[in-house]
Amino acid sequence: MGKETNSPNSAFAHVYAVIMAGGSGTRFWPLSRRKRPKQLLEIFGKTTLIEQTVERLKGVVPPERIYIFTNEFVHADIVRRLPQILKRQIVAEPAQRNTAPTIGLAAHEILRRDPAGVMAILPADHVIKKPAAFRSALKAACRWAGTPGRSVVLGIEPTRPETGYGYVRLGAPAGRIGNQDILRVEKFTEKPKLPLARRYVASKRYLWNAGMFIWRASTLIENLQRLQPQMARGLEEIAAEGGIDNRRALKKLFPRLEKISIDYALMEKLSEVFAVAGDIGWSDVGSWAVAYELSAKDKHGNVQPGNSLSIDCAGNLLVSRRSFLVTIGVENLIIVETGDALLVCARERSQDVGKAVHEIEQLKMNKFL
Amino acid sequence: MGKETNSPNSAFAHVYAVIMAGGSGTRFWPLSRRKRPKQLLEIFGKTTLIEQTVERLKGVVPPERIYIFTNEFVHADIVRRLPQILKRQIVAEPAQRNTAPTIGLAAHEILRRDPAGVMAILPADHVIKKPAAFRSALKAACRWAGTPGRSVVLGIEPTRPETGYGYVRLGAPAGRIGNQDILRVEKFTEKPKLPLARRYVASKRYLWNAGMFIWRASTLIENLQRLQPQMARGLEEIAAEGGIDNRRALKKLFPRLEKISIDYALMEKLSEVFAVAGDIGWSDVGSWAVAYELSAKDKHGNVQPGNSLSIDCAGNLLVSRRSFLVTIGVENLIIVETGDALLVCARERSQDVGKAVHEIEQLKMNKFL
Numbered sequence: 001m002g003k004e005t006n007s008p009n010s011a012f013a014h015v016y017a018v019i020m021a022g023g024s025g026t027r028f029w030p031l032s033r034r035k036r037p038k039q040l041l042e043i044f045g046k047t048t049l050i051e052q053t054v055e056r057l058k059g060v061v062p063p064e065r066i067y068i069f070t071n072e073f074v075h076a077d078i079v080r081r082l083p084q085i086l087k088r089q090i091v092a093e094p095a096q097r098n099t100a101p102t103i104g105l106a107a108h109e110i111l112r113r114d115p116a117g118v119m120a121i122l123p124a125d126h127v128i129k130k131p132a133a134f135r136s137a138l139k140a141a142c143r144w145a146g147t148p149g150r151s152v153v154l155g156i157e158p159t160r161p162e163t164g165y166g167y168v169r170l171g172a173p174a175g176r177i178g179n180q181d182i183l184r185v186e187k188f189t190e191k192p193k194l195p196l197a198r199r200y201v202a203s204k205r206y207l208w209n210a211g212m213f214i215w216r217a218s219t220l221i222e223n224l225q226r227l228q229p230q231m232a233r234g235l236e237e238i239a240a241e242g243g244i245d246n247r248r249a250l251k252k253l254f255p256r257l258e259k260i261s262i263d264y265a266l267m268e269k270l271s272e273v274f275a276v277a278g279d280i281g282w283s284d285v286g287s288w289a290v291a292y293e294l295s296a297k298d299k300h301g302n303v304q305p306g307n308s309l310s311i312d313c314a315g316n317l318l319v320s321r322r323s324f325l326v327t328i329g330v331e332n333l334i335i336v337e338t339g340d341a342l343l344v345c346a347r348e349r350s351q352d353v354g355k356a357v358h359e360i361e362q363l364k365m366n367k368f369l
Numbered sequence: 370m371g372k373e374t375n376s377p378n379s380a381f382a383h384v385y386a387v388i389m390a391g392g393s394g395t396r397f398w399p400l401s402r403r404k405r406p407k408q409l410l411e412i413f414g415k416t417t418l419i420e421q422t423v424e425r426l427k428g429v430v431p432p433e434r435i436y437i438f439t440n441e442f443v444h445a446d447i448v449r450r451l452p453q454i455l456k457r458q459i460v461a462e463p464a465q466r467n468t469a470p471t472i473g474l475a476a477h478e479i480l481r482r483d484p485a486g487v488m489a490i491l492p493a494d495h496v497i498k499k500p501a502a503f504r505s506a507l508k509a510a511c512r513w514a515g516t517p518g519r520s521v522v523l524g525i526e527p528t529r530p531e532t533g534y535g536y537v538r539l540g541a542p543a544g545r546i547g548n549q550d551i552l553r554v555e556k557f558t559e560k561p562k563l564p565l566a567r568r569y570v571a572s573k574r575y576l577w578n579a580g581m582f583i584w585r586a587s588t589l590i591e592n593l594q595r596l597q598p599q600m601a602r603g604l605e606e607i608a609a610e611g612g613i614d615n616r617r618a619l620k621k622l623f624p625r626l627e628k629i630s631i632d633y634a635l636m637e638k639l640s641e642v643f644a645v646a647g648d649i650g651w652s653d654v655g656s657w658a659v660a661y662e663l664s665a666k667d668k669h670g671n672v673q674p675g676n677s678l679s680i681d682c683a684g685n686l687l688v689s690r691r692s693f694l695v696t697i698g699v700e701n702l703i704i705v706e707t708g709d710a711l712l713v714c715a716r717e718r719s720q721d722v723g724k725a726v727h728e729i730e731q732l733k734m735n736k737f738l
Contacts (some may be wrong), residue, residue, distance in 0.1 A: 097383045323711040324737050326725045328717030337711055342692040349698035368693050
């Protein structure tokens with residue numbers, strides 16, 4: 001493909017990024033809170049995941065063509081962290097309506113700016129360890145998606161029979177861009193049970209659906225008009241009132257849109273769907289255990305902050321924000337201390353952190369959420 | 370023995386308590402600190418151990434005959450907690466010189482007040498679960514010690530081959546007071562290795578030396594004059610300057626006394642030593658693991674504070690002072706959080722907490738000591 005530039009005449013002058021940063025995950029409690037969800041944590045590198053998501057687009061999408069959709073809890077923090085992005089392009093949604101309404105809102109904004117606009121939907125809270133490979137896959141996907149009617153999934157080659165993700169089934173080859181194969185997608189699947197997930201992985205015909213989609217804004221809007229006409233009308237109404245610039249209309253109309261994911265609303269119903277498979281070092285960092293796996297460890301397998309002292313410990317992830325932490329003779333624990341809250345969890349049980357947060361909600365201990 | 374009263378004519382009108390509260394133990398870190406050693410912790414009941422020590426003497430030694438020897442770090446706190454004890458009788462030692470100099474200083478004070486004074490040396494940081502049995506044993510010891518020349522040890526029947534304590538070997542019966550046998554002590558032993566400790570326990574001829582001694586003040590001073598003449602002279606010099614009331618003399622002269630325990634200085638060298646064995650529910654609470662054993666537990670064997678939430682946890686001791694603590698899937702841990710410091714320790718490793726504190730000292734992180 002040769003070196004790409006950001007000049008308006010480049011192949012990517014019509015590419016816009018739509019970063020989905022509305023997540024309010026509970027799985028990194030007590031570090032993650034309503035006001036500091038996973039995408040705003042700094043434990044996965046020198047900067048937050050949302051900053052990394054923007055940084056990773058360098059050379060493909062310039063800041064002026066990046067949009068971020070988030071919630072009111074974290075909007076100000078994101079604006080502060082990303083001064084290179086126009087404040088009007090960092091949108092606090094007045095209500096959580098899942099991904100389809102957000103993507104539709106973004107599509108109208110992009111279409112207004114650029115009738116040939118191609119939008120790349122990108123989650124803000126994933127780790128991608130091979131950014132160059134990501135950019136290469138993204139560029140291929142954007143080129144392929146430039147043709148009207150096409151929807152492209154940037155999927156991940158599965159490395160384990162994960163039951164927590166959706167999968168896409170690959171079909172016939174559809175083309176090649178640079179060194180990147182484009183394949184037809186036969187089917188979107190829901191999260192499979194373990195035996196099925198094992199078959200998916202063994203077949204080599206499946207990719208993980210990581211929530212990264214690329215298509216022309218016009219294609220998305222046409223697909224919504226055809227398959228989700230009610231939502232399409234609601235989105236047109238918002239667009240007619242000024243879209244993301246009319247805060248009042250947004251507050252009134254956006255919460256009325258159906259709360260539905262783009263997967264259910266569209267992807268499972270579309271025919272012209274293609275996949276680009278990326279070996280991009282991807283992880284959705286879905287639990288403290290995964291954060292442990294991704295982190296640099298000392299010779300005893302401990303992930304350890306500076307203000308701590310360990311005697312005969314191994315395999316622990318230690319996060320200590322306020323306290324001097326001493327550990328003695330403990331193994332395979334997640335210990336996270338934030339001043340007001342403290343988690344001590346067996347590493348193999350870290351998928352249950354969300355359960356604890358749910359209990360805290362039930363107990364109405366809101367200051368810990 | 371019948372009911373005792375505190376009238377000056379009672380059998381115990383000459384009994385004085387000398388509570389040894391100078392300890393600066395590290396084994397309950399991070400709850401215990403220089404300014405809040407074990408005797409000032411409230412985790413072993415509704416009050417601190419030193420308050421319990423005073424309370425336990427009710428009916429035997431009235432407050433006006435109780436002396437407390439402690440250090441400058443905690444003096445003010447002890448004065449505040451024990452308003453019933455005259456401030457002049459709560460003495461901050463200007464230097465830590467181990468037990469012999471302290472006991473000698475106390476002996477001169479008591480002798481000055483009461484030539485027939487009998488002094489009971491009692492540690493401030495032990496748990497005694499059967500206070501009535503303790504008082505009964507103490508009374509017998511005090512009566513026996515009323516005869517000049519006698520030294521009495523209130524010893525504990527060993528329940529396990531503990532290698533962390535000294536033992537006393539019992540000899541021939543010497544008498545009986547009430548239902549309390551008085552036996553001769555043949556020998557004081559140092560902390561034994563495990564095989565020897567096992568033999569001690571099996572023989573039933575040994576008691577644990579818990580640091581509780583009873584004798585006439587005059588007997589103690591005579592023994593020091595004979596066996597520790599240099600220390601005896603130093604103590605006489607302090608007494609001539611006004612003893613505990615002359616702070617300046619104490620500051621100058623007390624630190625010059627030899628730093629030595631009463632066990633080494635005297636007990637191992639004396640012949641007229643007797644023992645009273647007490648089944649008094651004694652524990653020196655030498656580690657977090659022992660504190661766990663002594664505490665009330667929920668049905669999963671957790672010792673748990675109010676501000677915590679546990680999912681699938683068992684056998685943990687949880688102390689949480691500042692943070693809301695969530696534990697998931699962890700067993701047999703000691704977790705202690707104090708705002709500035711946090712300990713997570715395998716219960717079976719709690720004897721190594723002191724080692725961690727030593728490392729903190731080496732690192733010169735004094736604010737955590």
